[in-house]
Amino acid sequence: IEQVKVESETLRLLEIPKVGQYICQKGANYRKGEKLISKGVRLNANHIGLLASLNCVFVEVFTRAKVGILVSGNELLELGESAKNGANIYNTNGHLLVAKVLENGGIPKLYPILKDTKEQVEECVNLALSECDLILSSGGASVGDYDFIAAICKERENEMVFKGVKIKPGQHISYAHFGGKQFFGLPGFPNSTLVTFELFAKEILWRLNGGYFVPITLEILLQENVSKTDSRLEFRVCNVRNVGGKWKIDFEGKKDFQSAILNNFCPLDSAYNGLCVLDSAKSVGEMVRVILLI
Template sequence: MKTKISYEEAKEILESQNIAPLSKERVFLHESLGRVLAEDIFATQDMPEVACSNMDGYAVYSKFLGLQTPFVILEENPAGNAKECVLPLDAPYAIKTFTGARIPQNADVLVPLEQVQVETKAQSQTLHLLEIPKVGQYIREKGAHYKKGENLLAKGMRLNANHIGLLASLNRVFVEVYERAKVGILVSGNELLEIGENAHDGANIYNANGHLLVAKVLECGGIPKLYPILKDQKEQVENRVSLALQECDLVVSSGGASVGDYDFITAFCKEHTSEVVFKGVSIKPGQHISYAHFGGKQFFGLPGFPNSTLVTFELFVKEILLRLNGTHLRQIMLEIPLVQDVSKTDSRLEFRVCNVRNIKGKWTMDFEGKKDFQSAILNNFCPLDFAYNGLCILENAKKAGELVQVILL
């Protein structure tokens, strides 16, 4: 067991873990939203299969462009037309072709409706061009979207609405995805009340961490299981940890991770030292985090302060959870100049919550509205002006104008 390691070493350890995704399953298209794709998706045919019109207009042959002779309109060609229209080549003819319709055989130019004048005489209509488009303009060529055999979606992608639309265009009714990891959530503390209970004095607080972790697990595509609040009793903590490890793929605890008399997660780790990978990381907040393989299952012991719980989940737990779900953590890291001096006295690497804004295409960050940087102030992560949340990485004090790295949350 490694103790009091650096953030860089902790990240290297997590990234080096040999963690295979869970089993695969086939789900209906709509149910695959937010799931991780377990197969590469290839195009089964060209799209479009034939050249198509990009707008309403008239299909003509370029040989007759620029002549004074008007085009004779032969017929209409709507989208979905089962009949293949053929444009004769012995005289200037035109076929009215609507958006999405197959371009008639022999036609190589589409003239939009806005660029023509139609003249009706007796039983015939003729077409005069007001503008002359380029050959191929306004025409989607065969395979313009993708070619048969082209890799369109890669295994390991988390599917969003755009992907669902593409899969539907491929006539995919079912999609192969990875199973979602089951995550057991344990929260301990005699002072905790479950939401819905009535507090009788100022000695109690509500179970914010448990529900925060439920939401975080859902955001990552996992299946959370929130167990009843644990009291600070050694036997109860041990039994519940063992049960959660049996029932879940990953277990995350909050609280009981420090060095006090009632920190029974720490005590559990000490009794299973051989299975603990590391205990303690030199960061602020969250220095008392632990990571273990108990019985072959993934386990994280997170500190009990809400900010510490949130930050350590983002920095550490997410890495393992996403890999169990079949994908990888892809943090968005920005380099942003400070607009103010930032003091720092603690020697630990600090992840200080900040507001991140994109103003006219430029990223900025500030600490406006942050009441303090104590680990208990969860509302620091809930800015009122709809700024993004970020974690500003501070190794030491900084001056205004210096660049700092910010993890966008």
């Protein structure tokens, strides 16, 4: 129709068509033996459309990992409870980790808040190990009198993969294979919990779900000086923006970089969250590596 002109009862060809032009050829979309979806890919809407075009009603998938979430502390209150004094804080980490597990394809199970007794913490750790594939514990991983997760890790030292990493925030993270199950002792401050989940636990959760997590990292030119005095490798939360087709970062609205400040990860505008990787102080014009958090 596009290449003809109607003249009374005659069609005049304006362009001579080529053989096969505008005709979908057999095998143009896919051919026999061609791989269309790789093992370990997390299915999204595009894959569903492709499977539907092939009339694939059933496909073999991995079972989603069950993730036990443990939080401990006499000062903790569950959401909806009334604070008794200024020392009480709400169960931020438990619900943060539930949401992160759901985002990454796992099935979370949030256990009741644990009091600071070794017997209760140990009993719940063993229960979670019997019911779940991966356990995320938040709090009790440092060196205080009530850090019973750290005490359990010390008692089961032969099952530890590592304890402590020279990073900021999150240096007190621990990772173990308890009875063949994956166990992370994450730090208790929300910022540290979130960063260590992103850097360590997320990869293990994806592997348990049969997939591979590949973080999005960018090399970005600094527009401002960045100070740093701590010797640890730092993952500093930043705003990541695409300005005129170029990636830029800034620290606008970031109150400071203490481990307890979670709202640094909740930008009020359209910026993305990122972790700026700092091994030393940086100056304007230097390139820094940024892990995009989306």
